Every structure is written in C-alpha cells, then in structure tokens.
Amino acid sequence: MRKILLIIKREYFTRVKKKSFIIMTILGPILMASLMIVPIFIAKMNDESSKIIVLDENGIYINKLENNPDISFEYTDIYIEDLKTSYIKMGYDGILYIPHNSMPNRAYLFSEKQLGLGVKSHIQNAMKYNIDNYFMEQLFNINRDSIKALEQNTRIMLEQRKIDQLGQEKESSTELSTILGMLGGVIIYFFIFMFGSQVMRGVIEEKTSRIIEVVVSSIKPFQLMMGKIVGIALVGLTQFILWVFLTFAIYTGFSMSMPEYFEGKTENNELVSMDNKFYPENVMMESTVQAENGEVQAIIDSIKSINFTTIILIFLFYFIGGYLFYATSFAAIGSAVDNEADTQQFVLPVTVPLIFALIMAQFVTNNPNGQIAFWLSIIPFTSPIIMMVRIPFGVPVNEIILSMSLLVVGFIFATWLAAKIYRTGILMYGKKPSYREIIKWLRYKN
Amino acid sequence: MENIILKTEDIVKQYANHRALDKVSISVPQNSIYGLLGPNGAGKTSLIRIINQITAPDEGKIWFKGESLKSKHIGMIGYLPEERGLYKKMKVGEQAIYLSQLKGVPKAVAMKRLKYWFERFEIENWWNKKVEELSKGMQQKVQFIVTIIHEPEFLIFDEPFSGFDPINTEILKQEILRLKENGATIIFSTHNMSSVEELCDNIALIDNSKKILEGKVSDIKEQYKENRYSICIQDFNQDIHKLMEGIAKVEHCELSGNKTNLRVKLFENSSSNEFLHKILPHGHISFFNEILPSMNDIFISNVQDKDSIKVQ
Numbered sequence: 177m178r179k180i181l182l183i184i185k186r187e188y189f190t191r192v193k194k195k196s197f198i199i200m201t202i203l204g205p206i207l208m209a210s211l212m213i214v215p216i217f218i219a220k221m222n223d224e225s226s227k228i229i230v231l232d233e234n235g236i237y238i239n240k241l242e243n244n245p246d247i248s249f250e251y252t253d254i255y256i257e258d259l260k261t262s263y264i265k266m267g268y269d270g271i272l273y274i275p276h277n278s279m280p281n282r283a284y285l286f287s288e289k290q291l292g293l294g295v296k297s298h299i300q301n302a303m304k305y306n307i308d309n310y311f312m313e314q315l316f317n318i319n320r321d322s323i324k325a326l327e328q329n330t331r332i333m334l335e336q337r338k339i340d341q342l343g344q345e346k347e348s349s350t351e352l353s354t355i356l357g358m359l360g361g362v363i364i365y366f367f368i369f370m371f372g373s374q375v376m377r378g379v380i381e382e383k384t385s386r387i388i389e390v391v392v393s394s395i396k397p398f399q400l401m402m403g404k405i406v407g408i409a410l411v412g413l414t415q416f417i418l419w420v421f422l423t424f425a426i427y428t429g430f431s432m433s434m435p436e437y438f439e440g441k442t443e444n445n446e447l448v449s450m451d452n453k454f455y456p457e458n459v460m461m462e463s464t465v466q467a468e469n470g471e472v473q474a475i476i477d478s479i480k481s482i483n484f485t486t487i488i489l490i491f492l493f494y495f496i497g498g499y500l501f502y503a504t505s506f507a508a509i510g511s512a513v514d515n516e517a518d519t520q521q522f523v524l525p526v527t528v529p530l531i532f533a534l535i536m537a538q539f540v541t542n543n544p545n546g547q548i549a550f551w552l553s554i555i556p557f558t559s560p561i562i563m564m565v566r567i568p569f570g571v572p573v574n575e576i577i578l579s580m581s582l583l584v585v586g587f588i589f590a591t592w593l594a595a596k597i598y599r600t601g602i603l604m605y606g607k608k609p610s611y612r613e614i615i616k617w618l619r620y621k622n
Numbered sequence: 623m624e625n626i627i628l629k630t631e632d633i634v635k636q637y638a639n640h641r642a643l644d645k646v647s648i649s650v651p652q653n654s655i656y657g658l659l660g661p662n663g664a665g666k667t668s669l670i671r672i673i674n675q676i677t678a679p680d681e682g683k684i685w686f687k688g689e690s691l692k693s694k695h696i697g698m699i700g701y702l703p704e705e706r707g708l709y710k711k712m713k714v715g716e717q718a719i720y721l722s723q724l725k726g727v728p729k730a731v732a733m734k735r736l737k738y739w740f741e742r743f744e745i746e747n748w749w750n751k752k753v754e755e756l757s758k759g760m761q762q763k764v765q766f767i768v769t770i771i772h773e774p775e776f777l778i779f780d781e782p783f784s785g786f787d788p789i790n791t792e793i794l795k796q797e798i799l800r801l802k803e804n805g806a807t808i809i810f811s812t813h814n815m816s817s818v819e820e821l822c823d824n825i826a827l828i829d830n831s832k833k834i835l836e837g838k839v840s841d842i843k844e845q846y847k848e849n850r851y852s853i854c855i856q857d858f859n860q861d862i863h864k865l866m867e868g869i870a871k872v873e874h875c876e877l878s879g880n881k882t883n884l885r886v887k888l889f890e891n892s893s894s895n896e897f898l899h900k901i902l903p904h905g906h907i908s909f910f911n912e913i914l915p916s917m918n919d920i921f922i923s924n925v926q927d928k929d930s931i932k933v934q
Contacts, residue, residue, distance in 0.1 A: 179724055179726075182720070182723050182724060186720055190711070381710075382709075385707040385708065385709060385710055386703075386705045386706055386707030387706070387707045387708055387709055389676070389701075389703035389705050389706065390701075390702075390703060390706055390707070390708075390721065390765065391721075391724065393676060393696070393699075393701040394696065394721075394724040394725045394726075395724055397676075599677075603671070603676065603677070605705065613638070616638045620637070
C-alpha cells in the first residue's frame, strides 16, 4: 500500500509540475471566462447609437417612433431631395422617408453607411406598432391599451410540474435540465478521453524507456497500473477544480472591476422606464417588463428547485467512476503496444461506446425516461455520460443505485481483465500483438 | 555440501506456442557468482523474471534461503534487467530516491547511501540533471546504483556490461567482486565469456529452454578437457609425427628459431607421462601444460551439438 502511494505521488507531482499542465490550467479558465465575458463586451461595443431623421409625409408616425439605446429618431419636414444632401452635415446617420400614401406602410431608409440589421428591424417594429394603433383607432375605434390589458390578463401560463410517486410536486424547467445534463455529460466525456489517453501515454512511456522491468521487480504490475490510474485521476480532479475555481474568480473579478458592463439589464430597464414617459403605452411596457421578470423568476425558481448537492455528488461519482472504468482499458492498450502510433487499432473499440453515448445524449434529453435512456444509463459503457444527462430530469433512486453498482462491478471486472493484459503486455517488446494474441495473454498465469 | 541460497526445481513456463522453460533446475550456492549462460532466446530472461517474481512459473518450485519463494523476499533481491531504463524527464537524484523508496528504503537512508555511491562513481554533479541529458553509459551507472541501493544479499544482473566502455566494464567487475566479498550472492547472465571466466564460480548453461550444463567452472573445464597439451622444446630435431605415432595427434607444429611449439591431442589410452617420456630424449623442454577448454569453446560446442545435449 505504501508503494502504491509512492507511485500515486510520483504520477501526480511529475504531471502537476509540468509546464504543459500549468499552462493548460491557466489558459483553460481564461478561455472559458472570455467565452462568458467577450459577448458582453461585444454587445456593449456595438452600442453606438444611430440617429435617424424622419420625414413622414402622412403625419401618423411623428413623435411616436420608439427610441432605444441603439437608435434615436428626430423629426423634420424638410423636402426629401434637400435632406439627402444635408443630413450628414446635420449630424444624422440616416433618413427614414415615409412618402404620402393611403396605406402608409412603405418607407425608405437612406444612409451612406450600411446600417445594422438591428436598426432595420427596430424601425419595422416601431412603424408596425404605430400603424396598427392608428388604424385600430381610426377604423374600429379600439383602444390599444385596453387590448394590451386584455392580452395581459388572458396570457396563457403553462407550468410544467413534476411529481414523484408519492404525488409530491417539484418545479421543473426542461431547458435548464437539458443544459445541466448535457454539460455534465460532455465534461465527463472529455475527462475520460483526456486523462484516459494520458494513462495510455504514461504506460507507453514506461515501456519505451524500458524502466518498466526495473519497477516491476520491486512492485506488482497491478500496483503500478492502479497507482498510475489513481495518480492521473487526481491530476484531472485538480485541474477540473482549478478550472471551475479560476473561471469563477476571473468572471467575478471582471464583473467587480467593470460593473457598468455587467449591469446591462438594470440599465436597460431604466431606459425603458424613461422612454415610457413619452409614450401613452407605458402601462403596456411596464406589464411586459413584469411578465419578463416573471419568466426570470420562474427560471430562478427552477434553479432553486434543483438539488445541486445531489447533482454534484452524483456528478463526482460518474466523473471518477467513468474515468476509472475506461482508464483500465487505456492502460491495457498502452501495455500492448510499443509506440503511440500503434494504438489506433485498439483505441477505436474503446472510444466507440463513448462517442455513441455522446450522440445518444441529445436523444436522451428529449426522452429522459424512455426505455433507451434507461438502458443506456444502466450499462457501464455508457452510464457515466447518459446517467449524468438524465439526472437533472429526475431519476428514481433505485435506478441510480443499480447504475452505480453496475459501474462499480464493471470497473472491477475491467480492471481484472486489463491487469491480465497489462502484466503480460508491459514485458513484451517488439512486434505489435494481434487481438488473438492479446486474448491468449488473458490465459497466462500471472 | 555448500549452502544453497536459491534452488529452482523443474521450472516450466509455457507461452502460447512456445515453451520458454522446460523443467529447469538450478542451485545457486551462497556467496558465489553464478553465471547464467545461453544463446539469445534460450529462456534466461524468463527464468530471471520468475526468480524476481515478475512472472509466475506454470510448474515447479523455487526455494530461497530454505523457504518457498514469497513476495517478502523481493526486498532481499536486487535486479538489474537487460531491458533497463529510467524516466527520461525526471531528474537523476529525484529518480534515484523514488526507485530506492520503491525498494522499501526510507528517504533519509536512501539519500545517505546515494550520496556515498554517487561520490564513489564520481557522478555527484549529475544529481540535478535530467536523465535524458545523460549518455547511455552514465545511465547504466545510475541503474547499477539503484539496483544495489537496498543492500540486497542476492543480486541478479542481466547483461550488466552491455553499453559500458572497457574502463567502466572494469570498474563494474571490481564492484561485482566487492559485493561478493561483502557476502552477496550474484547471478549474472551474459554473452561475454571472458567475464564469465574472470568472475564466475559456477555456471548453468541453458539452451532451447532446457538446462544442459551446470556446475563449478573448474569442474566443468575438467569435464570438458580433451587431453590437449601444449609444449615448447628447444633444439628438437625429430620427425614429430613419426615420434607421436600411437600416442597423440599433432594438431599444430611451429618452428621459431630453435624452439618448436607443439599442440597435441593425446589418444585416449595414452597419458601425459607417456608423452613426455617420448619427447624427453630429443630436446630441452621449456614448458609443458595442459590446455583446458575456454568457456567460449564449451558454450559453442554444447549449443551447436544438439545430440550431445540429449546425452547430458
């Protein structure tokens, strides 16, 4: 046991001290944090608002088009041909020209620079809103506000509720569960691949450097294999925890030092309420904001409804269990070959179930409690990924226990099998063995 | 009878289509140097791996110090494998400590012993170098040190001299002899027959998975001697072939100045006294000695002559 600890220590510290590990540990969080931060910056940087001068020959849009942070309207009655030559001097980015028409739904947007899609769609929406208002009042004498109030009251609220067998209710958000499940599954997939192949490379390194026989004369091959697998698992856990921690730290650091970039929502809300003063529809606007807040509240509620402690514990179990199950196979492959180029043929059958699981994950999120989802989350080859996908949707405890015990049994069986290949493989040099030879190794005594 | 430290009985090791060891029994006397000889692929390494408990035999028993070989004996054995190496990216000192600890030597003790050996081999300044910066010979020295760091009473060296230059080979030979003086028993396997003559007290010859010869080097030479003698006579003026008729076959005859050098093989019913008796009247004998076969000759004749193996 002391010797396994020695091996674990060596495997862990030689890897953690490597430059590549340190660089990856720093680069990973920077990359992930920037994935979260950069879009916010880009959104803010595009913020330059466009000033549009409006010439409305019908008079129904004047002073009614809605401003927003990206676009502001001013109104004029200068003759269009004069406007075309002078709008830039006057400090505008474009002209919105709505010619006289019995149905004033045709407009032209003149500008030197190409204005963004956002500008175009905002103008369309603003015009649509006003033209509808105008005709409803003119033709049907309907007040828009009362319709809005009605719409608000008749809004359909469909809430999905999960109940367990005792009829106890839980909140549920399918989208959130899907995201959480896929995230967990994908992380496990990458972890198995990244660190499984590290195990394989470690074994090959020991073989090609010919240190293996020196080492196995002092310890059992099985101890060496397990020491390596556990050592590398700890490296993976260290890296994962550092990544989560550093990503969070970088993100928090940024949002603290530049709060103006991260408080976009409140800022927008202020603008909205300011705008409301200019519009008779402010009632409607407020109610929309309320409705939006209601949806946000629903998401927050469903986040709260998810039992994160359980998910994290189960995640850690499958994170480690899945890795251990596959790492033994990677170790066996490493022991059978002399160099990394020869591994292809043997790695493929090991990776096929993993890739299959990842492909099926999408399917499982659509039908998390179906027959296929059940079986894939029970069989150890796919269970680490598929069970993780299913967990946020809620899985009966007995299924989790069955899946976990099968993974443990699978791990023990895989280790037993891999150890038999490993102890023969590490001492064989020269030609690459065939599958048939490897099967023969299983029958060798010690 | 000498004290036997290691004894194997009818070891059989079977690989898929190949029997690596076929009822091999050897006895290694305590505090001796035991040469394990044989052509490539004969089964030496398989036997060594079994003694080191890296693999298990299919049949047969191994006794170490009178007990059946168990895992607790691993700590008493030091093994320098033929296929040997070190972790390339690790520093020499760090690695030496790691390998010593794997052998069960506590870190502080390992540090002290390593310091002694690094000084003895004049390699102290490599301590912080990475292994990949060392030449092959330098790595061999480090490996040798690590093999004996736990001061085992039983050592196995598989081709210890490969990769060493003549100077370092000599240093290594002296170290091996010193280890024996200090009470260790050493098995070593090699193709280098001159080192066998120099170092070994006993040998076993393995060919084609079977042991075909075992014993004291001196006994084996005695057993394989072929009544060959070399003699140098001054002022010899007879027809040597005629003189030797019925007594010996002249294999070599050379005249240099007034000296005649002869190599003869006596016929089975004649003795060296008889031979000398014939020669004595015809010149002044400056030397006469029996030619014992070299280990090299014994090796070659045994390995080539498969029929004689079956007689053995």
